[in-house]
Amino acid sequence: MKGGSITIDVDGRKKTVRLTRAHLEEDAGKSLHESFRDLTGIDLNRAGTPLLEIVSEPDMRSAQEAAAYARVLHKLIVEDIQICDGNMQEGSFRCDANVSVRPAGSDTLGTRCEIKNLNSFRFLERAIEFEARRQIGILEDGGKIVQETRLYDAERDETRSMRTKEEAHDYRYFPDPDLLPLEVSDKWIEEIRSSMPESLEAKRRRYVSEYGLSLDTALQLTSARDKAEFFEKSVRATDIKLFPKIAEDIANSTLGVLMSRANDEGLELSRIPITPQQHAKLRERVADGTVSTSIAKEILDAMWAGERDPDSIIAKRGLKQISDSGELERFCDQVIAGNAQQVADYRSGKEKAFNSLVGQVMKLTQGKANPQQVTEILKRKLSGR
Amino acid sequence: MHNATLKSLSASLSARAFSSVELTRHFVNRINQLNPKYNCFITLDPERSLKQAEAADRMRSAGRGQPLTGIPIAQKDIFCAQGWLTTCGSKILSNFTSPYDAHVVERLNAAGAVTLGKTNMDEFAMGSSSETSYYGPVRNPWDVDKVPGGSSGGSAAAVAARLAPSAIGTDTGGSIRQPAALSGICGLKPTYGVVSRYGMIAFASSLDQGGPLGRSAEDLALLLNVMAGFDPRDSTSLEREWEDYTRELGKAVKGLKIGLPEEFFAKGAAPDVVRAVETAVGEFRKLGCETVEVGLPNMKLSVPVYYVLAPAEASSNLARYDGVRYGYRAPEYADLPDMYKKSRAQGFGPEVKRRILIGTYVLSHGYYDAYYIQAQRVRRLIARDFAEVFKRCDVIMGPTSPTTAFRIGEKMGDPVQMYLNDIYTTPANLAGLPGLSIPCGFDGKGLPVGLQMIGNYFGEAKMLGIAHQFQQATDWHQRMPPGIQ
Amino acid sequence: MRDKWEIVIGLETHAQLNTRSKMFSGASTAFGAAPNTQACAVDIALPGVLPVANREAVAKAVRFGLAVNGSNAVNINRRSARSSPAKTISIPTFPRAIRSASTRRPS
Structure with missing residues (x-):
C-alpha cells in the first residue's frame, strides 16, 4: 500500500x-x-x-x-x-x-x-x-x-x-x-471492506466529507466506537435532505449534553435511557422550529426520566414554540407596555436592556416564544415603527 | 528383463510372470555389478528398495495394482525422499537425510513404484555434463570416457545402461533433454506448472520442472501420468483436469505440421548431429507430415538470458545452505560469520559458487535494471516468438544438443563453452513450454544423437504421440550401448 | 537552543498480524510454545520446500490499507538479507535468508 x-x-x-x-x-x-x-x-x-x-x-x-x-x-x-x-x-x-x-x-x-x-x-x-x-x-x-x-x-x-x-x-x-x-x-477488496466494521479512522473521514463536520468534531465523535455509533444511528434516523444542518447539530448534542449526562451517571452512551432515534427526533423538532433550544433541554430531561417520545411530551406539556407572529406581537406589546423603564434605557443606548425585554417575553410565554422572531419584533417595535 | 520397457514390465508384473521383488533384485544386482563403472548412483539401499517391492507385490495381490506398481525407478538426488540421504550432488548436503517426501515421490509411492536409488547429478543441477558432482563424474555408457550430459546424467546413464527401466529428473535449462540425447534415451520436460516442485530442491524456481526419463515415449507417458498433478504446497503448480498422457500414442501423424526453426540448423551444430536430425525429419515426411520453415529471432539470446535469470534465482534459493540447521558445517571457524563463510566455501563446488556470484551481481543495486530486468524483458520476447510460430505449425523440431557426448574434462576449463551446450534447450524453459528428446541416430563415432520436439503449452500428449509413431517406424530407441547385454 | 533546531522523525512500525498461521506456511503463530515446536519444514527452510502465501494475512493488510485510505494492490517481492556482493551477512534467525515482502503498489 x-x-x-x-x-x-x-x-x-x-x-x-x-x-x-x-x-x-x-x-x-x-x-x-x-x-x-x-x-x-x-x-x-x-x-x-x-x-x-x-x-x-x-x-x-x-x-x-x-x-x-x-x-x-x-x-x-x-x-x-x-x-x-x-x-x-x-x-x-x-x-x-x-x-x-x-x-x-x-x-x-x-x-x-x-x-x-x-x-x-x-x-x-x-x-x-x-x-x-x-x-x-x-x-x-x-x-x-x-x-x-x-x-x-x-x-x-x-x-x-x-x-x-x-x-x-x-x-x-x-x-x-x-x-x-x-x-x-x-471484488475481494469490497468483500473485505464490507466484512470489516468501518474503522474509526474511516468514519472520521466520512463524517467530515459526508456530513460536513469539522475535523475537531469528527475526531471527538470517533474517539470511541460507542460515540460514533450513537451519532450515526441518530443521523440515519433523520432526513438530511429536509434538515441539511442536522448532522452537526446532532453531533454537538451528542458530544455536549448527552455525553455530560452520561458521564455524570457513569453510563456508556450505548446505555443511556434515550435511544439514538429518539434523540434524532428531538433535534428535528428544534430544527423545524417546533420547539426552541431551551425548551428542548426540558424535553430531554423528561425523556431521560423515562418519557420516551418527544412528540408526546411536547403535546402533553404544550411546549410547542410560539411562532405565530400575531401572537408574538401581542406578547411583545404587553412587555413593552409593562416595562417602560427598560424601553427608555434601550432607546437611550443601553443594549443590555434589550436582552432583559426579550427575557421578559420568554418568561411570559414560559420559554415557548421563538426567540429569533421575538428579537426581530421587539427591535422593530422599539425603533419606532 | 532389464531391456524390457516399463510398459512390458508392467504387463509382466500384472500377469505374474515375475514379482516386483524379483524384478527389483535383478536391478539391484546389476547395479552392484555395473554402477562402479558408470557412477550413476549416489545412494543405494537395497533393503529398503526390496521392502517397497514386497509392499508393491502385496498391493498387486490385493487387486490394487496400477501401471507403475512394483516398477523400480531411479530418482535424481534432487528429489527429497523421506529417510533417504538426499545430497543434490553436493558436499553441503552430504549429510542430509530428508525428513519428508517430495510431492512427486509421494505420488510415485502411492502408485506402488519402487525407489531403486538416488542418482548422481551436477551439483545443485548446475551443469550440462554431470561432472560437477561432489560424488565424481557420471560416465556415459556409450563411451566411458565421455559425459552422459547433465544435470540429470545419473538418471540418463542408469536408463541407458539398463540399470533401471526408467528414472525421474529435473530440467531447468535442458537437464533432462540434453542427457537423454547424449545417452541415447528419451526424456521429457513438461509444461511449467504441470509437475509440482514441492520437495524438488530448488535451483531456479521459475525454470525448474521435474520430468520422466525412459526408453520409449510410451514409458514417458506412463510415468508422467503419475508425476503430473496439482499440489497446493507449490503456488506455481497448476490445477487442471487430469490428463491421460498415453491417449494420443496411437494417433496417426499424417498432416502434422512440423516447424523447423532456421536458428536450430544454423552453424553451431555439429554436422553429424544435423544430418541425423534431418534424416529423422525425413522419416516424419514419409509418415505424411509437412514441414515449414519458421523463425525464432530472439532465440540467440536464450543462453545469456538464461545465465542471468537462473543464477539470480539460484543465489536466492541457495542462501539457505549455511550449516546451521542441517547440512555441512565447517569443522573449524572463528565466529558465526566465519562459520557461514567457511561452510559455504567448503561445501559448494566451483560451478555453484560461480553461479551464486553471477546471480548476486545481476541482482545488486545498480545492475538490477541492466541485467535482471532486461533479461526478463527478453524472456517475454522469446516466449512471444514461440507463440507466433505455433500459429503456423503443430510442433517444432530440431537437435537437442549442438554436439554429441564430449570427453570428460573437455569443457570444464571454459564455463561459457559448457553453457553453450544449452543453446537449443533453454528456450523451452524460458517460455515454459514442454520439450521432449528422443534418440534419432548416431554420429560417426557411434555416439547417440537426440531429436528435440518443442510443443505448445500442455502439448505433452500430442508430442508423446508423435514420438511414439516415430518409434513404431524406427528403432533408434531400442539400441543398446556396446558392452551392455 | 531548541528553537534553532528542528527535529525530524519518521517511524517504522512492525506489527505482527494475528493470523492463525504463518505468512508462508501453515505452522501456528500462537505465543508461548516450547522453542522450535512451531517451525515447520517451510519455516526452517529445508531443501525443497516452497512458501505459500497466507491469504488471511493479505486480507488483514488490505484492511489496514482501507482504514488509512491508502491505495491497494499486491505484488510479492523477494528480498535477500545479504549486503553487498563482497560480503555475506546471514542471520541465524532467518532460515530462508530471504524475506519475502509484499509491496503493494497502486493498481
Whole structure:
C-alpha cells in the first residue's frame, strides 16, 4: 500500500502524518542469550509470522508527536480494525524511529540515525528526546552526525550505537518466483471492506466529507466506537435532505449534553435511557422550529426520566414554540407596555436592556416564544415603527 | 528383463510372470555389478528398495495394482525422499537425510513404484555434463570416457545402461533433454506448472520442472501420468483436469505440421548431429507430415538470458545452505560469520559458487535494471516468438544438443563453452513450454544423437504421440550401448 | 537552543498480524510454545520446500490499507538479507535468508 495517513492530536493540535507505504513480511526467529552458557539459542517459532511493516513519512517534529502517532496507530490496528493483538511486551508491535535534526527553517534533511526496537510508548518518547539532544549537541560542537543504528537503554535513558549503518544494505529485491503475484481484485477488496466494521479512522473521514463536520468534531465523535455509533444511528434516523444542518447539530448534542449526562451517571452512551432515534427526533423538532433550544433541554430531561417520545411530551406539556407572529406581537406589546423603564434605557443606548425585554417575553410565554422572531419584533417595535 | 520397457514390465508384473521383488533384485544386482563403472548412483539401499517391492507385490495381490506398481525407478538426488540421504550432488548436503517426501515421490509411492536409488547429478543441477558432482563424474555408457550430459546424467546413464527401466529428473535449462540425447534415451520436460516442485530442491524456481526419463515415449507417458498433478504446497503448480498422457500414442501423424526453426540448423551444430536430425525429419515426411520453415529471432539470446535469470534465482534459493540447521558445517571457524563463510566455501563446488556470484551481481543495486530486468524483458520476447510460430505449425523440431557426448574434462576449463551446450534447450524453459528428446541416430563415432520436439503449452500428449509413431517406424530407441547385454 | 533546531522523525512500525498461521506456511503463530515446536519444514527452510502465501494475512493488510485510505494492490517481492556482493551477512534467525515482502503498489 502506498499513501494514506493517520491523524494525531498533540496538546489539542491536530496533525496529519502521511504514510509512505505498508508491506507484508515474515518475522525472524528469536535469539536467546540467557540460560545458554557461551552459546546463543535460536528459537524459530516466530520465524515466518506475518508482519505488517508500516513506514511513515518523516512528518513528525517532536518526540510527543511520534509517541502520539504510535499510540494512534496502535489503537487503530488493535482495537479498531483488530488485525494485531498489540502486545508490546510480547513483541507484537515494535517501532524503529528515524531521527535527524536540521537548522530551523531548513529544507534539507539532516543525517539520520535509526533507533531500533522500541517497545513502549514511553521509551519511544524518551529515546527520541535523548537522540535529538545528542545530535544537536554534536552539531553545535561543530561535529558531524554518523549515520548509524542505535539502541535505547532504558536504565540509563540514552541511545547507544549498535553498528555503523552502511550505505543502504544492498537488499536485493526481485519478484519471488515461488509465489504468484497475489491478485487483490476490487471484488475481494469490497468483500473485505464490507466484512470489516468501518474503522474509526474511516468514519472520521466520512463524517467530515459526508456530513460536513469539522475535523475537531469528527475526531471527538470517533474517539470511541460507542460515540460514533450513537451519532450515526441518530443521523440515519433523520432526513438530511429536509434538515441539511442536522448532522452537526446532532453531533454537538451528542458530544455536549448527552455525553455530560452520561458521564455524570457513569453510563456508556450505548446505555443511556434515550435511544439514538429518539434523540434524532428531538433535534428535528428544534430544527423545524417546533420547539426552541431551551425548551428542548426540558424535553430531554423528561425523556431521560423515562418519557420516551418527544412528540408526546411536547403535546402533553404544550411546549410547542410560539411562532405565530400575531401572537408574538401581542406578547411583545404587553412587555413593552409593562416595562417602560427598560424601553427608555434601550432607546437611550443601553443594549443590555434589550436582552432583559426579550427575557421578559420568554418568561411570559414560559420559554415557548421563538426567540429569533421575538428579537426581530421587539427591535422593530422599539425603533419606532 | 532389464531391456524390457516399463510398459512390458508392467504387463509382466500384472500377469505374474515375475514379482516386483524379483524384478527389483535383478536391478539391484546389476547395479552392484555395473554402477562402479558408470557412477550413476549416489545412494543405494537395497533393503529398503526390496521392502517397497514386497509392499508393491502385496498391493498387486490385493487387486490394487496400477501401471507403475512394483516398477523400480531411479530418482535424481534432487528429489527429497523421506529417510533417504538426499545430497543434490553436493558436499553441503552430504549429510542430509530428508525428513519428508517430495510431492512427486509421494505420488510415485502411492502408485506402488519402487525407489531403486538416488542418482548422481551436477551439483545443485548446475551443469550440462554431470561432472560437477561432489560424488565424481557420471560416465556415459556409450563411451566411458565421455559425459552422459547433465544435470540429470545419473538418471540418463542408469536408463541407458539398463540399470533401471526408467528414472525421474529435473530440467531447468535442458537437464533432462540434453542427457537423454547424449545417452541415447528419451526424456521429457513438461509444461511449467504441470509437475509440482514441492520437495524438488530448488535451483531456479521459475525454470525448474521435474520430468520422466525412459526408453520409449510410451514409458514417458506412463510415468508422467503419475508425476503430473496439482499440489497446493507449490503456488506455481497448476490445477487442471487430469490428463491421460498415453491417449494420443496411437494417433496417426499424417498432416502434422512440423516447424523447423532456421536458428536450430544454423552453424553451431555439429554436422553429424544435423544430418541425423534431418534424416529423422525425413522419416516424419514419409509418415505424411509437412514441414515449414519458421523463425525464432530472439532465440540467440536464450543462453545469456538464461545465465542471468537462473543464477539470480539460484543465489536466492541457495542462501539457505549455511550449516546451521542441517547440512555441512565447517569443522573449524572463528565466529558465526566465519562459520557461514567457511561452510559455504567448503561445501559448494566451483560451478555453484560461480553461479551464486553471477546471480548476486545481476541482482545488486545498480545492475538490477541492466541485467535482471532486461533479461526478463527478453524472456517475454522469446516466449512471444514461440507463440507466433505455433500459429503456423503443430510442433517444432530440431537437435537437442549442438554436439554429441564430449570427453570428460573437455569443457570444464571454459564455463561459457559448457553453457553453450544449452543453446537449443533453454528456450523451452524460458517460455515454459514442454520439450521432449528422443534418440534419432548416431554420429560417426557411434555416439547417440537426440531429436528435440518443442510443443505448445500442455502439448505433452500430442508430442508423446508423435514420438511414439516415430518409434513404431524406427528403432533408434531400442539400441543398446556396446558392452551392455 | 531548541528553537534553532528542528527535529525530524519518521517511524517504522512492525506489527505482527494475528493470523492463525504463518505468512508462508501453515505452522501456528500462537505465543508461548516450547522453542522450535512451531517451525515447520517451510519455516526452517529445508531443501525443497516452497512458501505459500497466507491469504488471511493479505486480507488483514488490505484492511489496514482501507482504514488509512491508502491505495491497494499486491505484488510479492523477494528480498535477500545479504549486503553487498563482497560480503555475506546471514542471520541465524532467518532460515530462508530471504524475506519475502509484499509491496503493494497502486493498481
